[in-house]
C-alpha cells in the first residue's frame with residue numbers, strides 16, 4: 001500500500017484545490033468554480049470515486065453544522081461542512097474508529113478576507129490531498145476497524161470543523177481510538193535558514209492531557225507519567241510504523257502540543273479527551289503561509305503548488321498510511337493493565353485482560369524503557385495475559401500492546417499500579 005501512494009496524484013489534488021482561488025470558510029457556497037462550496041463538492045466527488053472499489057463499505061457525506069457569530073472570526077452565523085468518507089470496518093464485533101484529517105479551508109494575510117486569493121496549496125491542500133489519497137488506496141482493502149477520512153472546514157476561523165467532529169464523536173459515544181491531524185505536510189524548504197529537508201517530519205503530541213481529571217493527575221504524578229500520555233504513545237507508534245515501512249523518512253517527536261502561537265485540529269479532540277496528534281513538516285516557509293499573493297522586494301509571497309515538494313508529501317502520506325493500516329488491522333489495546341506494587345521486589349509483575357472489542361489477540365508485547373529515554377528499548381512477546389519480568393518496576397517504564405498472528409500491533413497502554 002505504501003508503494004501505491006502517488007506523488008503525481010497528490011500534486012493533481014493540490015493544483016485542483018488551488019484552482020478554486022480561495023477556500024476561505026466564509027467564501028461562496030454557491031459559485032460553481034470559486035470558493036469553499038465548489039471545493040467541498042469536488043472533494044466529495046473525489047471520495048465518491050473510491051466507493052466502487054470498497055464494495056459499498058465507503059460512504060461519503062458533507063457533515064453540515066451551524067457556526068454561530070463569535071465576535072472574532074465569524075461575523076454572522078454560517079453553515080459549514082466537513083467532507084467525510086467513512087470506511088466501515090469489516091468486523092461487526094469491532095467498534096473502533098480511527099480518523100485522519102486535513103483542513104479544506106484557506107486564508108491569506110487577513111483572516112477575514114473572504115474575497116482575496118488564498119491558494120492554500122500547502123496549508124492545507126497538502127493535508128487534504130493526503131486524506132484523499134489515503135481513502136483511494138485504503139478503500140480497496142479491508143480492515144476490521146472503521147476509518148474516517150475527513151477534510152474539515154473552519155480551521156483558520158477557530159478550529160470549528162474539528163470542534164464539531166470531536167463533539168459529535170463524544171455525543172454519539174464513538175470508540176474513537178486516535179486522530180491523525182495533517183496540517184502543512186508538503187514544504188521542505190526554508191528561505192530563512194536555506195535548509196532543505198525532506199527526510200524529517202514532526203509529530204506534536206501533548207504530555208499532560210488537556211482533559212485530565214484529578215484522579216488522572218494524581219496517577220500521573222505518582223508514576224512519573226508526564227511523558228506517557230495516550231497521545232504520546234500514538235506519537236511513538238507513528239514513529240515506529242513510519243520508520244518500519246517508509247524509506248528515507250525519520251519522525252521527530254515534538255514533545256509539545258503545537259508550535260508557539262499556533263494551534264490545530266487535533267486540539268479540540270485532545271480537549272474532548274481523545275488521543276490526537278499533529279503531523280507537520282520539519283521546516284515551515286513563512287513567505288508562503290497565510291500571505292497575500294504578491295511580489296515584494298523580489299520575493300514571491302503566497303501559498304502556491306510549485307512550492308510543495310511532492311515526493312516529501314508522498315512520504316508523509318505514506319507515514320499516515322502505514323500507521324492507520326497497522327492500527328485498523330491490529331486487535332484493540334489490552335484492557336485493565338496493571339503493575340503489581342504490593343511487594344518490595346526487584347522484579348515486575350504485570351497483568352491485563354484481552355480487549356473486549358474486535359478480534360482476540362494472538363499475544364502481547366511488553367514494552368520497556370529506562371525512565372529517561374524517549375522511545376521504547378525492549379519488546380518482549382508473551383502469549384499469556386500476565387508476565388513476571390526480572391527487571392525492577394522502579395527502574396523502567398512499561399506498556400503492553402496486543403498483537404495478532406500477522407504482527408499487527410495495537411497502541412500500547414500503560415499499566416496502572418494495582419495491589
Ligand SMILES: [Zn+2]
Pocket residue numbers: 103123124155183184
Ligand atoms: Zn493549517
